[in-house]
Amino acid sequence: MKVSDSLRVDAFSMHIGDIKDVELDQLHALSISVQWPHRAEDWEFLRQTGSGIVALDEIGRVMGSAMWFPHGDGFATVGMVITSPRLQTNGTGQWLMNQILDAVAGRHLSLSATRASRRLYLSLDFKPEKTVYQCQGEARIAKGFASLPLKGAVRQLVADDLAAISQLDAVAFGVDRSELIGRLDEQSIGYGLFHGQDLHAFSLCRPFGRGHVVGPVVASNDADAIAVVSPHVVRNTGQFLRLDTHVGAGDFASYLVQSGMIVDDTVLTMSLGKHPPNRNRAATETTTTYALASQTLG
Structure with a gap:
């Protein structure tokens, strides 16, 4: 109707x-x-x-x-x-x-529900999936954080890296969103972790809201995620920095707190409809979305 x-x-x-x-x-x-x-x-x-x-x-x-x-x-x-x-x-x-x-x-749909809106989305048959932690604050160097073992080298991303960024994001997110990644890349500074010529982790950071937001961040483990986020903390030390993540514990979560990005609020990822086949497959991959592009964009 x-x-x-x-x-x-x-x-x-x-x-x-x-x-x-x-x-x-x-x-x-x-x-x-x-x-x-x-x-x-x-x-x-x-x-x-x-x-x-x-x-x-x-x-x-x-x-x-x-x-x-x-x-x-x-x-x-x-x-x-x-x-x-x-x-x-x-x-x-x-x-x-x-x-x-x-x-x-x-279409299969995904959204981030605030506490005030959850009842509405439940009434429309959206199903809860996982918590998003909104981490934010004045960025600072995590001096007391012990460095984790790291393979590869981190460098700033350039235009020629866009295809590799989009491909790695698709593996982690489970859906190809090359157009969105391209638009985000245009207004972001990014860092990537490379093993030789192969991209294994990346992060983007752009102006947003009260300062800057880091996301998306894609990596296969906490050490790699920290390695590509830390340059943004250094660049924005003393300024407002935000990162939205599903990761609520472990080394990555601890690093965010020690870098000044404490949990300010939470929302709930909810979905409606069947997952596309590659969204289901993504749950079995080791590559993970450590930080959302935003609560709106996923």
Whole structure:
């Protein structure tokens, strides 16, 4: 059944609009209203990368948003699902999500659910998967952290490394998202761990929110992940640095804390639909996504 593109809330009505047709400052004001850290530049990057909708009131004010980011024909991440605080108990979030589910019908979906939104996603049959730890703070050198054994050499990534980065990300994430990796690479500084000419781990770091965010990070073990993250800590010492990870214990988690990135909050990765075959296979690979590109992008 097709979802209506209009909704009456209290004494006024709302209608659906394309997220690319509204002013950027309206989206920025929406995220500020729910205390999300996104800058106008972060919104613009997401608009250029994915698709989305907004809920508009009768005079064109943005009262809600939702976005999706397809990767191939069978998978998409969902994010930036925001409703104005005054509408959060009026069904606006469910209305927006039903619009999204219509738009991406047939795809497996993944998203990061805040505590406030989990009940909504559970009602839509999303299934919990694992916790994401939002680690952030003023970056500092982890002087008391003992170096772990490392094979290979770390160097800054260059344009010619993009194909290898995309391939390693696909192994870890389980879905080819070369287009997204290319867009992230354009605005990031990256480091890779190489065994000879072969890339075995990498990290990207870009401006975001209050400072910089490290992600994605792909590696096969904690030592390799630390090796490609540590140059970003050095570059951003004394500045705000964030990293979102599923890793809650072990050497990598300890390194983040000693580098000033403590757990500030958690969200829950949830999914809907069957995993694409390569997403299932990825769970058996040794290469792991140590840090998300972002909570929105996965």
